[in-house]
Amino acid sequence: MPLFVIGIAGLALCAALSLALGARSVPLSTVADALFGDGHGRDAIAVTGLRLPRTVVGLAVGAALGVAGAVAQGITRNALASPTTLGINAGAGFAVVTAIYVFQLTRPVEYLWFAFAGAAGAALFAQALARRAGDIDPVRLALGGTVLQLVLLSWTSAVMLASKRTLDEARFWLAGSLSGRTLDVLWPVLPMIVIGLVAALAISPALNALALGDDSAQALGVPVARIRLAGGLAVVLLAGSAVAVAGPVAFIGLAAPHLIRPLLGGDHRLLVPGCLIAGPLLLLAADVLGRLVVRPSELEVGIVTAFLGAPLLALLARKVAR
Template sequence: MTVIEQDAPPTASTSARRRLPLFLAGLVALVLCAALSLAVGARPVPLAAVYDALFGHAQGREALVVTGLRLPRTVVALAVGAALGVAGAVAQGITRNPLASPTTLGINAGAGFAVVVAIYVLHLNRPAEYVWFAFAGAAGAALFAQALARRSGDIDPVRLALGGTVLQLVLLSWTSAVMLASQRTLDEARFWLAGSLADRTLDVLWPVLPTLGLGLLLALTVAPALNALALGDDSAQALGVPVARIRLAGGIAVVLLAGSAVAVAGPVAFIGLAAPHLVRPLLGGDHRLLVPGCLIAGPLLLLSADILGRVVIRPSELEVGIVTAFLGAPLLALLARKAAR
């Protein structure tokens, strides 16, 4: 009886109170990063001028840059970062694989391939038109990756990581083939495929807000059950957890979140992989805290990468997808080596 009491996990309220200062620090860091996003760019704007522009105390070119260009871009980055961060946490939870993310499972590549095919066949030219094709591609890639990973009715985490990586490479090669077949498709899709927040307005975000919100709601709902899945399917079922339904709901959440993010900003890599690994050492492995933590860490990482892309080759800028890929590749190698041990 004593052992059971010592091993029992803390209640949600106890854990939340214990880690409340960390959540507050994360929120403060996110607010500061958002302020820098409004101030930093090819034309730097003082923070005092940013404040005046936001609250209508100033007009002119600087105010137009802040409210017309950087504010929508920052809001889009917050939404996309939250979607990718939470999607990564849920993907790792339902697969019991620390290397799982929308990128490594091929979900982002599937969404990107579907959008490029739609551009080629249907002559689409606006991100708002990509939404449903991104969802279809993300769902198809997720289902195929899980089919490759199934062994004796269960999902093998190693096979899932390998299958998702292979699927990603195949889909990326198919995407390149489609783009090379049409100069118009290449011109239309190449900047979007790099993963970019530049010139993203709120008109691009509105169509995906319902699906993004539903994905976040599903993720927060299944978060407590993901703790039981970490014990294995048999143990989770013995605790009364409906494993199949939780995994289905979590998979739908990942598809909705990743599809929404890809439709808006393109296939931005590694945010979904990095955010849970950044949060887990601080908040622990309890998904009741991990998923909300990634809701903060994802936007923080994406905004930081976007700001870095604006200043590294100023006055030009690097697409945020290029920055995250450059920084995330060593992280993936490090995590793979750690998992191999």
């Protein structure tokens, strides 16, 4: 479809800008030489050693968050659902801060499995709160995730206030960042991202039936409980992996589906692949913007997405209320 071609072209442009722009701008010709092994010097080292891993991590994290948001909204039938509102980000943050406090961790690669475990634990707890008569109530799931998020954020703040060292170590990760992320951080969770993406694409036709309501979906022969469980697991794999790598980046999972729906409609067979493109496009664009607005310093990408996403959330809340 033409829109997918345009989206891929836009994503390629964002990736090229991510390689070229930063504290020191590098000409695109130098970027191309560095990628194909013909470049030498400081600029080439900056491209291949720092910006290329950062861009690859941004592509993977953005894709995971975008698709996780689409699936979360599909299984909950809630337009405001996302990894943030389901408590997944807060669970990962609480686990990482606690691990830093208890085990004296100092490197992002050491946070990975604590973050993933915290995200999974929060998602399972939110689903337990949402169970009613053996089934998961979508409204209770969204409300339970929101309450859990608030509780975990409070506990996280308490732990950080109790230890200045923990505050110093955790604050940049909690802001959500691609800075300093190497492929060594991505490789351990990449298989889980791939599994989550495959699962999300596989259940996308069934998500269309869920949008009609549980009774209608069951009448069409869709195993509602299994699809919702599979969707929940996909969200945990995708969002947990993304948060483990880059920290709790907000609003990408919420914004990507709402950006794609007016263009491709509500068919999840198109929506999920669309978010696979829109998620990394939004994340890389926010990361590049964060490098430019206070150059030669930079804003963490999580701060940029939060700043841009807050008005979006307010508009969406008004739209849903209407």
